[in-house]
Amino acid sequence: MDLDAVRHNVTMLAERAGDAELMVVVKADGYGHGAVQIAKAALEAGASWLGVCSLAEGLRLRAAGIRAPMLSWLDVPETDFAPAVAAGIDISVSSLRELRAVRAASDDLGGVGAHVHLKIDTGLSRNGCPSADWPDLVRAAAAAEAGPHFHVRAVWSHLACADEPGHPSIDQQAERFAAAYSVATEAGLRPMRHLANSAATLTRADLRFDLVRAGIAVYGLNPVPQHEDLIPAMTFASTVVLTKRVAAGESVSYGHTWTAPRDTTLALVPVGYADGVPRGLSGHLRVLLGGRSRPVVGRVCMDQLVVDCGDDPIAAGDRVVLFGTGKEGEQTATEWADQLGTIDYEIVTGMCRPRVARRYLGEDAS
Numbered sequence: 452m453d454l455d456a457v458r459h460n461v462t463m464l465a466e467r468a469g470d471a472e473l474m475v476v477v478k479a480d481g482y483g484h485g486a487v488q489i490a491k492a493a494l495e496a497g498a499s500w501l502g503v504c505s506l507a508e509g510l511r512l513r514a515a516g517i518r519a520p521m522l523s524w525l526d527v528p529e530t531d532f533a534p535a536v537a538a539g540i541d542i543s544v545s546s547l548r549e550l551r552a553v554r555a556a557s558d559d560l561g562g563v564g565a566h567v568h569l570k571i572d573t574g575l576s577r578n579g580c581p582s583a584d585w586p587d588l589v590r591a592a593a594a595a596e597a598g599p600h601f602h603v604r605a606v607w608s609h610l611a612c613a614d615e616p617g618h619p620s621i622d623q624q625a626e627r628f629a630a631a632y633s634v635a636t637e638a639g640l641r642p643m644r645h646l647a648n649s650a651a652t653l654t655r656a657d658l659r660f661d662l663v664r665a666g667i668a669v670y671g672l673n674p675v676p677q678h679e680d681l682i683p684a685m686t687f688a689s690t691v692v693l694t695k696r697v698a699a700g701e702s703v704s705y706g707h708t709w710t711a712p713r714d715t716t717l718a719l720v721p722v723g724y725a726d727g728v729p730r731g732l733s734g735h736l737r738v739l740l741g742g743r744s745r746p747v748v749g750r751v752c753m754d755q756l757v758v759d760c761g762d763d764p765i766a767a768g769d770r771v772v773l774f775g776t777g778k779e780g781e782q783t784a785t786e787w788a789d790q791l792g793t794i795d796y797e798i799v800t801g802m803c804r805p806r807v808a809r810r811y812l813g814e815d816a817s
């Protein structure tokens with residue numbers, strides 16, 4: 452994991468955010484990159500907020516000594532919000548039930564102030580308060596704010612199609628967001644607003660409001676069609692453990708799906724689908740080895756794969772790059788995703804595996 456790349460991407464996103472603050476989203480253990488290290492690097496580079504999915508994720512960052520403002524947005528109904536309130540983690544509220552739970556947590560703590568972000572569903576139809584229930588939620592929040600320990604920090608929402616610039620749903624969601632915000636201000640609330648994810652931060656200056664929430668672009672993966680100056684932070688690499696010559700006609704790996712057309716050298720690499728190399732990429736993978744891009748042959752197994760090296764002098768101990776920035780000719784997480792018909796988000800978050808060791812470059816920049 453290249454933390455200098457993260458800092459580069461964050462600096463660029465903070466510029467694009469203009470006057471808006473930058474929240475770096477580090478859910479799912481920092482999209483598989485390590486939430487604590489990413490959060491620290493991002494805060495050094497100009498981010499001022501952190502976003503997490505669950506309270507457990509947020510509390511882990513607090514336990515690591517990270518004090519930055521933080522928002523957590525999705526927890527199961529039985530969650531006790533008191534530890535979040537005590538830890539100064541803002542909580543997203545989409546329903547009266549959640550509002551009551553946060554107030555109760557604050558009361559249990561003897562009135563430690565709770566900060567909430569009211570979430571309006573503007574068309575993603577996932578989390579967020581439906582428009583029909585919004586006036587009631589806003590009224591209840593305004594009543595709660597009349598007390599001393601409850602503060603509505605923000606009104607927020609999330610876009611469905613920001614990665615398709617020009618999609619008509621974006622403007623429709625923006626209009627619904629404006630209407631919901633008016634309801635809040637008419638009820639006497641003065642919250643900040645946030646709507647934009649990475650894609651909207653890069654393409655819709657008008658939707659930055661007070662804060663933008665960037666995830667994927669922080670990690671150097673570009674969610675929009677146009678070119679952006681982003682550097683992928685994750686490189687997935689391993690080492691050759693064994694090489695061997697095989698004769699023409701010998702077949703490789705389970706099912707014998709590949710047969711050597713000539714005498715050749717094979718290199719064995721100790722990573723497989725248990726380490727995040729999708730088996731569905733069998734027959735399509737190339738790795739960077741010995742200064743060249745070379746095909747992985749036969750099936751990807753649970754723990755290993757085999758590279759065809761021709762007559763080149765490859766040896767045990769040689770470094771193998773599975774994906775990275777693409778600059779040296781290696782594949783990228785985005786190419787893997789395209790081949791599989793998925794998105795690069797799924798490739799990098801899929802690297803969150805106990806057997807895959809993480810190393811950080813640029814850790815001591817501060």
Ligand SMILES: *Cc1c(COP(=O)(O)O)cnc(C)c1O
Pocket residue numbers: 476478524609647648649650664665666667668674
């Ligand atoms: C994951 C997430 C983001 C970040 O989205 P990216 O497309 O990775 O920038 C922002 N807001 C919410 C609510 C999210 O769940």
